[in-house]
Amino acid sequence: METTTGLILFGHGARDPRWREPFDRLAADVAESHPGPVSVAFLDMMSPDLQAACLGAVERGAGRIVVVPLFLGTGGHVRRDLPALLESASEVAGVPVTAADAVGEDSQVLAALANYCLRCVN
């Protein structure tokens, strides 16, 4: 039997509750195509945090978890904060928890961003 992969979309978080709307929409869209559990998680100011999201994914059957950093730039949050969070979340959840590159590293995401910028003036 293949291991079920949980997918966690990890964002910064903000005070304004409307900030998370694209993240929730994205998780719902991804869940339509991914057979395992999909959820959001936040570094700060919003719930759930990464550990709680990992525990939730395991409860829903995940035997391993992939975290996608929804950060355009790869700075301290992704390079320093996230690895520490991955390690503690993996310990607590009892399954491997790894991270993908930040979304801003993907050429197709950058192409979509460039296309949007050009549509904003044309």
Next chain:
Amino acid sequence: METTTGLILFGHGARDPRWREPFDRLAADVAESHPGPVSVAFLDMMSPDLQAACLGAVERGAGRIVVVPLFLGTGGHVRRDLPALLESASEVAGVPVTAADAVGEDSQVLAALANYCLRCVN
């Protein structure tokens, strides 16, 4: 003669200089297809700020400026900080400076993000 439009890609900024790499790459990509001046600008911790970027765009011939918020979520930075910055930048630069919706509001950007998330597990 048509007014030249300057395009400014506006991001948060971070302490780690590597954070800005996707923003610089994006500005270079957009500049290949946009006939007017294109530059980045940052809210905090990185240069140029929005006002300096607007002055630079006007020096390079912009008669109006469109700012694209490279923020996935629309919270306080986009709803509160940016409008105040647009107003002062427009006054100082002497041309209209308006903002597009944040990139996370665009369905094509969201589709590219969803596609990337799915590629991270498959």
